[in-house]
Amino acid sequence: MEPYTEKVMDHIRNPRNVGEIDDPDGVGEIGNPICGDVMRLYIKVEDNRITDAKFQTFGCGAAIAVSSMLTELVIGKTIEDALRLSNRAVAEALDGLPPVKMHCSALGEDALRAAIRDYMAKQGQQLCVCGELDCPCRPECEERERTRERAHAAAHGIEVEAPEDSPATAGGSTN
């Protein structure tokens, strides 16, 4: 695969905001059953604004860089702005990710949503998985989300750039 960018390497070298918040306002944890990667995000919210964020990640270099970059990007943002932060934006802030690693950034977006949902729930508000508050079509959105998760899982099994029709290849290191 392509090498990581310098930005990614920098965040692997010096991950920002690693750790735990003792009394968080929201916690989100997202795991991927296939590669076993797990990200846990803690947020602190004041006046509808994220004032602190910390993460713990079990995952590849990209997952760590995404987690670290994500915390930097969300601190200071309002909940609404944070909800608008896409995985693509995080990847771009890292000057890009190798194609096979793009899906790792989804882990970040998902963990952020989960943390905000947790925070909302504590406020008595239902945040739909689509990002809308009190969304009228919640069941549909949740179904769509499940599909997306399956796609994420699939991404761990399928080489993104494989030529069409190439037979499935064996896993395992090649040397």
Next chain:
Amino acid sequence: MEPYTEKVMDHIRNPRNVGEIDDPDGVGEIGNPICGDVMRLYIKVEDNRITDAKFQTFGCGAAIAVSSMLTELVIGKTIEDALRLSNRAVAEALDGLPPVKMHCSALGEDALRAAIRDYMAKQGQQLCVCGELDCPCRPECEERERTRERAHAAAHGIEVEAPEDSPATAGGSTN
């Protein structure tokens, strides 16, 4: 293919006895229809002994070396001894030939036989192709000889060392 031996190279560099004998006692010419190689051998015979031999050859390096070596070997030999000279002996005198070139030495043996036959005929004697004088089974020997010629021709078309079952390969240089 394997390179030629130093002996072969020496005979290519300085072929012995090239040319023509003006009033030869015997002339033999053998040609191969496939590679187009042709050898013509002239001999001078005195008291049943070959006193001079000259050759002209249109052929590969091996054919030239064989022709040259052959003339060296036969000069001084009695007709009977000359008839006993095998192509293998000529090849050995050259310290060997590459496997695919072994058949080129047959050209030498054949040309020598033809020249002796021509000499014999002039003496009113029938030399059978088998090498016997007045051989009782001449027709059979001649048939056997024709088979041998076909084999020689085939040798020009078939790679001696080809692995079993390999598909016939295209001729032509490979680079």
Next chain:
Amino acid sequence: MAYIYFDHNATTPLDPAVLEAMMPFLHEAHGNASSFHSPGREAREAVDLARKQVASLIGAQPAEIVFTSGGTEADNHALRGVIARVKAGAGQPPHLVTSAIEHPAVLNTAQMLEQQGCAVSYLPVDEYGRVRPEDARSAINDATALVSVMLANNEVGTIQPVAAIAAIARERKAIMHTDAVQGLGRIPVDVDALGVDLLSISAHKVYGPKGIGALYIRRGTRIAPLIYGGHQERRRRGGTENVPAIVGFGRACELAGELLAESAAREARLRDRLEQGIRERIEHVRINGHPSERLPNTLNVGFTFVEGESLLMNLDIERVAVSTGSACSSGDLQPSHVLLAMGFEAEAAHGTLRFSLGRRTTEEEIATVLDVLVRVVARVRAMSPMYRDFIKGRRPAAASKA
């Protein structure tokens, strides 16, 4: 700080003596070994010498060596070449027996053959990554054309009972192939002692150049070419001979033969020191692979609670090169098929590193790597939610296996 290279199973540096042997053929002596003039003949003679050197290291005849572009091509050639020859005749589809822990060069070729109608059996392995000869015996049937089991596994280093399997294959009239790419130069390799008909090797794993390897083909073995073209390699492999690389491969084999005993002993000693240091200084680790039947230079370690690639990246930052047991790091996101075959859970198969030592590895490097590793594992574990949970007692001592 100089870079510490503990990834010799991926590739080895070119030995300076090998480069020296190659240089004339990179400079003036550039002939095509199939050309008939002097520059060509010079090249031909160099190729012939190299063929003898390679043959000699594995106890073969020079005429039984076919040079290929590497181990991968040799593996493809072995599998497809044998199956191609069978297909023609029989009514029943040909059958191939291989193992679940082969290199992708064998596994993916086997899968391709399967798609084309060949029947394939993948032998399982025990918890140490070893194929059981009895399993081979039960898998082989009358349609079995080829048995292919690697000599030593590239990820965990486990050495396979190839001679025993080859004896069974021979009884059943099946052709026996072994991928000896990781074995060559590290353990003795002898085609007769192993009893194999086909054997793949690659130069860049024995301090030779990249892009050259060989397939040993026992005289009389029925096998089709893989790459068709000119009459090179007695028509068993077309393509202008890669003369400098072939010369380098020859010299590398010669050196490997001379150094084998000594370097195997040295590397095993250093490897054991590394293993012991890890066991002593880092908690929650497991050593993967066979305790004794293992390549002397290879150490595969699982670090619970962390993911391999992040360890690899952090070690790289500290100028230590290793690889993950799984190939996640090299573009394939699946957990290691070798560890899975050994019975690991996907999660446990992830936090794994392979340390592979080499001729130039020093005691100081072992000490440095140990220090770095202690630091890096701690740093990455501090980031891990699993480790946090474990420390807080919210989680058992991990999904580890051993």
Next chain:
Amino acid sequence: MAYIYFDHNATTPLDPAVLEAMMPFLHEAHGNASSFHSPGREAREAVDLARKQVASLIGAQPAEIVFTSGGTEADNHALRGVIARVKAGAGQPPHLVTSAIEHPAVLNTAQMLEQQGCAVSYLPVDEYGRVRPEDARSAINDATALVSVMLANNEVGTIQPVAAIAAIARERKAIMHTDAVQGLGRIPVDVDALGVDLLSISAHKVYGPKGIGALYIRRGTRIAPLIYGGHQERRRRGGTENVPAIVGFGRACELAGELLAESAAREARLRDRLEQGIRERIEHVRINGHPSERLPNTLNVGFTFVEGESLLMNLDIERVAVSTGSACSSGDLQPSHVLLAMGFEAEAAHGTLRFSLGRRTTEEEIATVLDVLVRVVARVRAMSPMYRDFIKGRRPAAASKA
């Protein structure tokens, strides 16, 4: 006396600048380009740069370049990869159109495919060795999966109307492949101008290293891999990347691009001088190949009454390296399939030499070769029974054709 090398169509010497570019990867920078640590990434970056350099010389995208072990592998990959993809589907056997004058890498692969049930048409050529596009048009049918016609012939240098044939192939929805091994670096090669989907090249013909080549695969072309293994080359070609050779190939392509116009003109001028000298100073010769549509460096000459290999050996003794038009000299005893396809009698096809000039060829070398040639041809003719007969009036001016 220094050796005069007029056999650049067989192989070219490594350009010193190319060797220089390769050296770091033969010395310290030995990483496996698929490894994820720094040495690996360094190798990966070098491979990426080389891929751009190669792509740029043929007007392709870097992602469309697959590195192979040479031109032969690229040809095998093109033919078998396309046919493998077709076979799966259709009821009718796939059809391949190629020419009678292809390199053995294509011809022998085509024959092997024929044995496996593929239908193959071999297009004839005219007396100059050129395929007629009309013949391609009539040969292509609805089952035609692939058309493969070489860009320039290696023996006589004749340049083929590939663009015209590709246009016909495209109309008929067939994939178009060209073997551009001899064209690269000698005439402009642009995949879009040619309109081809697949194109084979080889480094050692453009002053790059042996053992490396490439197959250009136009985006979207349906083609199976030839060599299965790891995920290298985006899974289109397994095997540890031959980093030094790839780097050298890249640099060689860069140089070839810079030097193309100038060296083509220079070599054509020298070649024409050689041609004219031979015509003026040696009787009974014929120039084979197309008068104008010919590689600038190539001169194929038939010398009546003599056999090519004996000329070659005698020139070699005088330290001049050439090759025979026929491959008799390299182990194959058949007369040149190219000359036979051009309509020559077997005998006439035999007395042929190929002179192929290169970047370092000088005017002095041309003059020397002419002098040597006059002498050698006279010497070998003096040995020839045919020449003797001709001189004595017993034979017409030979079985020559032109």
